[in-house]
Amino acid sequence: MTTTIPTPLALIAELTHRCPLHCVYCSNPLELQSRGLELSTEVWSRVLREAAEAGAMQVDFTGGEPLARPDLVELVRAARSAGLYVNMITSGLPLDERRLADLVNAGLDHLQLSFQGLQEDAASEIAGTRALEQKLQVVRWARAHRVALTLNFVIHRQNLDRLEEMIAFGEESGAGRLEFAHVQYYGWAFANRERLLPTRDQVERSILLLQQAEARLRGKVRVEYVAPDYYAKYPKACMGGWGHKLMLITPTGDVLPCHAAQVIPGLRFDNVKNKPLREIWDSSEAFQKFRGEDWMQEPCRSCDRRTQDFGGCRCQAFLLAGDPAVTDPVCTLTPRHLIVEEIIAAANAASPEVPAAKPDWLYRPNPA
Amino acid sequence: MNPEKHARPRLAPGCRLSEPNRAPRMLQMPERALRLNGPSLEIVERCDGRHTVQQIISELQKIYSKAEPERVEKDILGYLALLQEQQALEFTVEDAAEQK
Numbered sequence: 001m002t003t004t005i006p007t008p009l010a011l012i013a014e015l016t017h018r019c020p021l022h023c024v025y026c027s028n029p030l031e032l033q034s035r036g037l038e039l040s041t042e043v044w045s046r047v048l049r050e051a052a053e054a055g056a057m058q059v060d061f062t063g064g065e066p067l068a069r070p071d072l073v074e075l076v077r078a079a080r081s082a083g084l085y086v087n088m089i090t091s092g093l094p095l096d097e098r099r100l101a102d103l104v105n106a107g108l109d110h111l112q113l114s115f116q117g118l119q120e121d122a123a124s125e126i127a128g129t130r131a132l133e134q135k136l137q138v139v140r141w142a143r144a145h146r147v148a149l150t151l152n153f154v155i156h157r158q159n160l161d162r163l164e165e166m167i168a169f170g171e172e173s174g175a176g177r178l179e180f181a182h183v184q185y186y187g188w189a190f191a192n193r194e195r196l197l198p199t200r201d202q203v204e205r206s207i208l209l210l211q212q213a214e215a216r217l218r219g220k221v222r223v224e225y226v227a228p229d230y231y232a233k234y235p236k237a238c239m240g241g242w243g244h245k246l247m248l249i250t251p252t253g254d255v256l257p258c259h260a261a262q263v264i265p266g267l268r269f270d271n272v273k274n275k276p277l278r279e280i281w282d283s284s285e286a287f288q289k290f291r292g293e294d295w296m297q298e299p300c301r302s303c304d305r306r307t308q309d310f311g312g313c314r315c316q317a318f319l320l321a322g323d324p325a326v327t328d329p330v331c332t333l334t335p336r337h338l339i340v341e342e343i344i345a346a347a348n349a350a351s352p353e354v355p356a357a358k359p360d361w362l363y364r365p366n367p368a
Numbered sequence: 369m370n371p372e373k374h375a376r377p378r379l380a381p382g383c384r385l386s387e388p389n390r391a392p393r394m395l396q397m398p399e400r401a402l403r404l405n406g407p408s409l410e411i412v413e414r415c416d417g418r419h420t421v422q423q424i425i426s427e428l429q430k431i432y433s434k435a436e437p438e439r440v441e442k443d444i445l446g447y448l449a450l451l452q453e454q455q456a457l458e459f460t461v462e463d464a465a466e467q468k
Contacts, residue, residue: 052390057386057390057394057396057401058396083386083387083389083390085384085386085396085401087398087399109382109384109396109398110382110398110399112398146381147381147382148380148381148382148383148398149382150398150399176380176381176382176398176455177398177399177455218453219452219453219455220455221455222398222455224399
């Protein structure tokens, strides 16, 4: 069976790994790249054109912190002139009103601002620095400059009991969209999982609250949430399928099928400095490896759900079961689900306030 | 709920048409997009803060003159309500004195 090559919908551009925050659940890899190795403005501009030519509709400028790039305004302009919808995912640091106006004038379509919570001390413990005041300022500037705003609350064991407060704040903030994302366990979050993984009660209560908020605010504020997949019955359709909709480019130009793909041993990535993006998307070994269904094993191979969830997440299969080609252990249809059940049992044995065995956070550093 | 006919819809911040040289045309919004075909594209192109809802209806009734005018009106109002639910539109209403 041959696998047809789909059209990419969006490009996730990790412009830099530098970031003023040190979040304990950062999705960046444990091995961060330094400034000296980052792609130049010229290469990014070419890559943005190539992404649009390959069919992509949107670019997500992210990092690290994309604002750490002094050429961000120029890159926004390049993306817009390539015909892309320009989304920026940011901590809001370092930003001032003038620079926000410059970004909007250059064509920024949508700003996605992350929140660690609304309690200064608790949020600072997660971010490893104080950032809340500045974020509140960015919300006011975004409203003044009429830029579409999403507030992204990252939720986990330590802040789930304050979910109502986040919903109420988001509702009055002027943001058009609220995203509540349960931490996903990759990168730094995998290292800090014991202190982040919620209890079943917390999860069930949060889903109920978010469903109610979604219904109550419909037509006024969009409420969307990412469910915690360790507690799910079936795995998430990770990235909408491997090499199916999305691609990610690292600060140094490696093209990845997802944020975490570098954890999979032996997977080789092509770099935009050496090949056109379209060629990489179509034929690079990393994209072809788990594209389509040929790689699937049982129970996925004969499962009706394989066209919906694509076997779940390859990186999670490797992180939890040691093999990227098996069914995501989150799936209750695989015997490997026992791995997840054990993790969940441990998370529910301890009370939410008291972290289990691990006393200290592993903070993400800011690379040079 | 149907929008007022004298209101002037325009696309909300973060919502815009994809570039004309890219097919298919889409209404792009934060984290989602709507594919536009003939009539829906005609409607969205007129959500520019200048056309009133009534003007959009009249212009499309001319373009789609073979269709029943009532049907065209109903479809347009329905589509605008859908865009409104998607938070893709803002409506401005001038007061009566200004219109004269």
